[in-house]
Amino acid sequence: MSPLQSYSMFFSILIIILLQSSPTSSQSHLCRSSCGNIPINYPFAIDDGCGSPYYRHMLICSDNNTKLQLRTPSGKYPVKSISYSDPHLLLSDPYMWSCQDRDNFRPTRSFSIDSSTHFTVSLQNDYLFFNCDPEKVIVEPKPLYCERFPDRCDSSCDSSSYLCRHLPECGGSVLGSRVSCCSYYPKATQSLRLMLQNCATYTSVYWRSNGAGNGPYDQVAEYGIRVDFEFPVTMKCLLCQETTKGGGVCGFDTKTHEFLCLCKQGNVTTYCKDPNFEKHKRIGAVAGTVTAVSSAGAIGVVGGIFWYLRKVRAKAPVTCGVQSNENRIF
Template identity: 35%
Template sequence: MQLHSLAPFTIFKLLLLTLQLQAIPILTTLSPCKNSCGTIPINYPFGLEDGCGAPQFRHMLNCSTDLFFQTPSGAYKVQSIDYDKKSMVIYDPAMSTCSILQPHHDFVMTDIQSAIIPPSQDTVFVLLNCSIDSPVLNHYKYLCFNLAGHTCDELYGSCNAFRVFHLMTNSSPPCCFTSYNTLKFMSMNILDCTHYTSVFNSNNLKGVGPLDWVYGIKLSFSVPDTGCESCKQSGGTCGFDTDTEGLLCLCSTTTNSTRECAAGSIISKGVKDVPLTHYLLVLLLVAFLHTWLR
């Protein structure tokens, strides 16, 4: 059968099918991963969209009006991320501080979060208004440590928010300076302390009163060694396959061809570049149809 004997409708269907097959990768190509949320830069190993960053940090960050760190106990506003020091500072809106007393609250992380982005060693959790029957004052009293010479009396006397504990009992209820591991394995109900606060940069608190402490939680993260540097040097963004969680180098369609981001390699979210010959085939079919219909 000669081509000119084909019905116009048949050729039109062939053309539409060809265009459809070529257009699928184009339409599903997404822009590269977002690199900021407000004023906070988002770099590897973090990502806002699923498939960006390292799979171990999947779904940990959420960017709405602000950047939030997600854990089973809630969303905590991210104040800063230091990629050189590999640290992130978050703030618990339900945490008590020297100026405000908040209701009872637990800070809970997943097992993987506790392993790859735990609170830093210089972050101290302070358990307040503890019962004399609290396990950290009895069998587990070794979990409490000295914080640069600071005392419970100092906390209850210096902080307006904590003076209520002193006024209620006409004495200084026990408190406990401890690490995150204590909260990790025992809830506030088990600890039998009504409130908690946390401070970081505890190595610099000697001689510094509670009013001048930096309240919040500093997390210390590790960066997986997955060959991400070579991807970034090629102009790509490190990401992963959302099904297999295997490393992908996400590349923009406008990125110069390199060994990592060459034509035919993985681009945004794993969609492949369309070879130039496919576009030429479409153009030839359009030209043929135009000539045949004349």
């Protein structure tokens, strides 16, 4: 083999080593546990490979790890809080009407959730619509309308609702006589879009507990959107998180979506203190990852190859610039 071929083969090996020393697709580090003041626990995550694959790429943490957002088909929405005991997220929508707008209606867009995800828009939300076209939307006091047309009761937008008469966080009604308000719960995203085609704007109000513990009266109306989520608890995840088993973090392989327990030493399919994990580590086969050579190791291998090349070249008998078969490296 000529010197040119030898060097070409050498650089091919070098490239392979460097590629192997790059980070793998699975996470062997512990995942970030918060974004700003919002705790990020299973099933959610802001690092790929952490949490449940059901919610992969759904949450975004930006602005130096201070701003949490939920990604949906209709846009990105700031997350106000996450409850894991009563599984739901509270979102704010800067495009919706607010008290500061009064009767100055801005262009808005309808909020939507992908029906294929494990999120659902909560039934605890109420929607207020403003300045709807009375020829296309039934805007009437709901109790009276329901008495006259019980079969069409659900299609009416209640103009006498409590929320229209007591706009949350506004110190009472801030709407002038030129503005109409009605309350209606859309049955689907499509009906919300249709309402917005015939109304100037809308806003969403959810009901939260005020901490008084008075049952149905322990409710306060706030602007925003409540989104419920499913909590996919598995025995593997519980075992992984068990502190006596090593206190790992539940995650998944980013290629196969198979469960992984993320430990400080690497990834494993069971739990961090699994004796078999140590055996796998000794043979260089950590579950869910590619066996990698460290950067320092790569540098050492490269140095060794250079040393070997110099040694061979020093001893190699060369005739007319062509090496003999006796001193070929490959």
